[in-house]
Amino acid sequence: MKPYVEMSKEELTAEYEALKASYQSYVDRHLSLNMARGKPGSDQLDLSRGMLDVINSASDLTASDGTDARNYGCLDGLPEAKKLLGDMMDSDPEDVIVYGNSSLNIMYDQIARSYTFGVMGNTPWCQLDGPVKWLCPVPGYDRHFGITEFFGIEMINIPMHEDGPDMDAVEAFVKDPAVKGIWCVPKYSNPGGVVYSDEVIDRFAHLQPAAKDFRIYWDNAYCIHHLYEEIDIPDILKACKEAGHPDLVYKFGSTSKITFPGAGIAALATSPNNKKDILNQMKHQTIGHDKLNQLRHVRFFGDLNGLKEHMKKHADLIRPKFEAVEKTLNEQLGGLEVGTWTNPKGGYFISFTGLDGTAQEIVAKMKEAGVVMTGAGATYPYHKDPHDSNIRIAPTLPPLDEIALAAEIFATVVKLVSAEKLLAQK
Amino acid sequence: MKPYVEMSKEELTAEYEALKASYQSYVDRHLSLNMARGKPGSDQLDLSRGMLDVINSASDLTASDGTDARNYGCLDGLPEAKKLLGDMMDSDPEDVIVYGNSSLNIMYDQIARSYTFGVMGNTPWCQLDGPVKWLCPVPGYDRHFGITEFFGIEMINIPMHEDGPDMDAVEAFVKDPAVKGIWCVPKYSNPGGVVYSDEVIDRFAHLQPAAKDFRIYWDNAYCIHHLYEEIDIPDILKACKEAGHPDLVYKFGSTSKITFPGAGIAALATSPNNKKDILNQMKHQTIGHDKLNQLRHVRFFGDLNGLKEHMKKHADLIRPKFEAVEKTLNEQLGGLEVGTWTNPKGGYFISFTGLDGTAQEIVAKMKEAGVVMTGAGATYPYHKDPHDSNIRIAPTLPPLDEIALAAEIFATVVKLVSAEKLLAQK
Known part of the structure; x- marks a missing residue:
């Protein structure tokens, strides 16, 4: 698909109408997903259960x-x-x-x-x-x-x-x-x-x-x-x-x-x-x-080696979640010129930067569709994103299938809000 | 024995010399005892070992x-x-x-x-x-x-x-x-x-x-x-x-x-x-x-009952330590009018109040004899005890036999420092 800015008003309007329908179908599902905070998933927490046994009533303390x-x-x-x-x-x-x-x-x-x-x-x-x-x-x-x-x-x-x-x-x-x-x-x-x-x-x-x-x-x-x-x-x-x-x-x-x-x-x-x-x-x-x-x-x-081995297990659990989000963003938003995003090699977040003046609206629409994101502006002092464009995506907490779904919704909402924004300027 | 203040100079001098010898015999033992801080003894800590088992790798958390x-x-x-x-x-x-x-x-x-x-x-x-x-x-x-x-x-x-x-x-x-x-x-x-x-x-x-x-x-x-x-x-x-x-x-x-x-x-x-x-x-x-x-x-x-039952076990361990100190102070200092002390019904401390101007000297002499006490003055703001008379005794940490010995030494030192003080005034 070509960049939204290069579409004619008619093309973009058609796209916008299709997106609205698609978005509504997500809203109708009454989902409850969360990509707001950098919290480990429960499968990650399970990796450390053994730590609760190494100190017990028989231990030399x-x-x-x-x-x-x-x-x-x-x-x-x-x-x-x-x-x-x-x-x-x-x-x-x-x-x-x-x-x-x-x-x-x-x-x-x-x-x-x-x-x-x-x-x-x-x-x-x-x-x-x-x-x-x-x-x-x-x-x-x-x-x-x-x-x-x-x-x-x-x-x-x-x-x-x-x-x-x-x-x-x-x-x-x-x-x-x-x-x-x-x-x-x-x-x-x-x-x-x-x-x-x-x-x-x-x-x-x-x-x-x-x-x-x-x-x-x-x-x-x-x-x-x-x-x-x-x-x-x-x-x-x-x-x-x-x-x-x-x-x-x-x-x-x-x-x-x-x-x-x-x-x-x-x-x-x-x-x-x-x-x-x-x-x-x-x-x-x-x-x-x-x-x-x-x-x-x-x-x-x-020792440190033990820590590093443990971190590989974390990576195995969360890497697919990052990749699922990145794949969806690539497939859905690639070439549309409505935003850029990071492909981090570690850590807990993907940073998405949309068109100026769209972040608050995207996060609000996500919420309406049952997906909680980090508040727009949160990544800036005083919650003031001067371009209202940055959104933090936290893919670790939900299970993989939920993350994949949330990413689909996110891509749809980004397109919807961007199309609306660009239409208003035409 | 009669109060030190009522003794003649000769009587008190004799007492003082005897105390000096007695004190020296403690010093010569090169002891290392501690009545300084309100720390539980290791037998008390053992009471809670079971708490380290109630959460383990198999627990619902x-x-x-x-x-x-x-x-x-x-x-x-x-x-x-x-x-x-x-x-x-x-x-x-x-x-x-x-x-x-x-x-x-x-x-x-x-x-x-x-x-x-x-x-x-x-x-x-x-x-x-x-x-x-x-x-x-x-x-x-x-x-x-x-x-x-x-x-x-x-x-x-x-x-x-x-x-x-x-x-x-x-x-x-x-x-x-x-x-x-x-x-x-x-x-x-x-x-x-x-x-x-x-x-x-x-x-x-x-x-x-x-x-x-x-x-x-x-x-x-x-x-x-x-x-x-x-x-x-x-x-x-x-x-x-x-x-x-x-x-x-x-x-x-x-x-x-x-x-x-x-x-x-x-x-x-x-x-x-x-x-x-x-x-x-x-x-x-x-x-x-x-x-x-x-x-x-x-x-x-x-629940609270569990807590209370647990505290009875603590009391059974530390009550004998408090009573050992109190017994020694009663036996050794009773009637001498060189100090008063509390007989607490709970908590972690016995408060001793000696003659004015003796607390620092008592704590210093205890240290010389290998028994660490809470610093004199510590029980007052700015470490300034206006009468230099109050000493905090913490009997919980050492084993019972050590506490009994430390109390013996304490009583001896209190008498020694008090006699010296009173002699200087005669």
């Missing part, structure tokens, strides 16, 4: 350093848990702090403490005269933007390219001392699936921010979440150390999408100075995190 | 409302976990939020959010002109005081009586709008073992603080931690509701000293207004806490 994992203490985590997550995050165990079940919570707390108490002796952000500013590569992760918005931090959009954020823009903006941080998902970014290039990472490591308390929030949420072969990127912390800026970055990771999203373990890795600063503040907040769950993870996986 | 406990979501906790902890805390499940493994962390976060975002629409504390003030019944819990000190909150000592805090003082101080809260451990208080009387609780419920965002931080850490028969106190939240002040209190509780201090679950119970306010802020911080651990607790205990 003593950690490698003699700590009774059942009792109080051990603020930065068990040595073996620091090793496992350190290996996963390309970090020395000594640079790691293992927390509870949520890396989002670590990031929130990190900003909360910077706001109230300051970073390594710098002025607490709540005592600054002007607003704190933050760089937000877009499209990006709504919960990241939610934290900075909640703290009243002024968010600045940074364009994302195929190799990472626009580093010219980043380098220009960090000259402003009010700019205190940037959100990064360096591998299989949410939602674009972008893998930062070596050059981008090198430029991050050599950033010269005006603010001494500027930090890169490096949320490597999908570090081992490959759909195909393993893709490695340079370690930002090592690169920062080599560039003479060891304190420039906080790295975050978790097992939320490896074991259980509700019951994984999360970690931060950073320089010794940053780690000391964090622990000095954190010691007032808690005596320590759940060490039995740390032990459970360590004994289930053994 | 669906909660009563259909939630897959393994996946994301459920911000305020699983319904059955809210019920279990609600019952434990005398609260309606609907008033409960179940968190992660630490009630201290809940309290910290509560103060952090009040500081940054404010309580129910009131001015954030960081934006107030003068310092925030806080009431601290003394002696009290060092980690409570640590949080408020960390936030730069001005702490005001409130005397503790046998039936709770001095309510005349509390009622007077809350007339100051800068006073935003009070730390309370209403049952078996840390360290005094005080149980608040019905009258004290009633006066709390009828408080008329000038600050609309004043909250009672009601840390009912030992609500079912009886050493003897069950002691009940009126529910403060119900009392506040009846007094027309439903939003006056946050109640805190946890299973840290019921199951595992590192891997328990913690909860907050409060009014619907407060709960809504908290969740509206908390939703930016986390997607939800560890629901598998919530399920583990629910399935292990079943």
Whole structure:
């Protein structure tokens, strides 16, 4: 089929009428599907059931350093848990702090403490005269933007390219001392699936921010979440150390999408100075995190190889879902010039970019047809997509047949809304 | 033996020399004992080993409302976990939020959010002109005081009586709008073992603080931690509701000293207004806490009766330790008028009050003899015990024979330091 823009009014009207009928047939089915959030499917969760057996009433619950994992203490985590997550995050165990079940919570707390108490002796952000500013590569992760918005931090959009954020823009903006941080998902970014290039990472490591308390929030949420072969990127912390800026970055990771999203373990890795600063503040907040769950993870996986083998099983389950969506979009939308989409090599999302001014309408029509999508605009700070064109597709949660159906509906709705839009302009 | 103060200089000198020799004999044994922290002994932790079996690879991990406990979501906790902890805390499940493994962390976060975002629409504390003030019944819990000190909150000592805090003082101080809260451990208080009387609780419920965002931080850490028969106190939240002040209190509780201090679950119970306010802020911080651990607790205990039966086993293990300390103090110090101590009916501590100006010296000499105690002053804000007389004894962690020995040494050191002090005044 030829591009919609090249169709005559009559051709496009005929197409539009056919799409309306097709759409109505979906609405009439009263479906209830969900492609909104990056949640693992229950088959993926089943992969980690065995983790619930490795710690039981007969287990020795003593950690490698003699700590009774059942009792109080051990603020930065068990040595073996620091090793496992350190290996996963390309970090020395000594640079790691293992927390509870949520890396989002670590990031929130990190900003909360910077706001109230300051970073390594710098002025607490709540005592600054002007607003704190933050760089937000877009499209990006709504919960990241939610934290900075909640703290009243002024968010600045940074364009994302195929190799990472626009580093010219980043380098220009960090000259402003009010700019205190940037959100990064360096591998299989949410939602674009972008893998930062070596050059981008090198430029991050050599950033010269005006603010001494500027930090890169490096949320490597999908570090081992490959759909195909393993893709490695340079370690930002090592690169920062080599560039003479060891304190420039906080790295975050978790097992939320490896074991259980509700019951994984999360970690931060950073320089010794940053780690000391964090622990000095954190010691007032808690005596320590759940060490039995740390032990459970360590004994289930053994080591990094165990983690990687496990991730291959995840990939086998979700790869077909990604491919089903991509196939449908190719078949249904290919050549129509009504949108583009990513074909990620890992992570949890496909990013769809439609015609300007169509995203909200597409998501609304999907809802009417019983398919919940991530809200349009969610991938931008303040939920303001300047082009109203980006939609995040999360294909992991529903079973394969439901995903295939949802993708069919999505393609139909994209065509319907695009045709309507273009007709109005004719 | 007669009181030291009534002894002649010669009598006391002889006693002092004998004590010095006795003390030296302990020092020569190069012991390593610990009565510093309120940690359960490993025999107590063994009581909960069975909890590690109730959730395993074969378990149905669906909660009563259909939630897959393994996946994301459920911000305020699983319904059955809210019920279990609600019952434990005398609260309606609907008033409960179940968190992660630490009630201290809940309290910290509560103060952090009040500081940054404010309580129910009131001015954030960081934006107030003068310092925030806080009431601290003394002696009290060092980690409570640590949080408020960390936030730069001005702490005001409130005397503790046998039936709770001095309510005349509390009622007077809350007339100051800068006073935003009070730390309370209403049952078996840390360290005094005080149980608040019905009258004290009633006066709390009828408080008329000038600050609309004043909250009672009601840390009912030992609500079912009886050493003897069950002691009940009126529910403060119900009392506040009846007094027309439903939003006056946050109640805190946890299973840290019921199951595992590192891997328990913690909860907050409060009014619907407060709960809504908290969740509206908390939703930016986390997607939800560890629901598998919530399920583990629910399935292990079943209901409140299960919890209570379990606590009887704890009591059977630690009651002899408390009684060993009390017996030694009675036998060794009775009639000497060198100190008083509590005989708690529950909780985790015995509070010892020696002669003025002796606590630091006693703790230092204990350390020399190989027995680590809670630091002198720790039971007061800023670590400043105005009389340098209070020492917290934590008898639960060491085995019974070690506790008995540590108590012997403690009694000897108390006598030694007291005799030295009194001799210097003769």
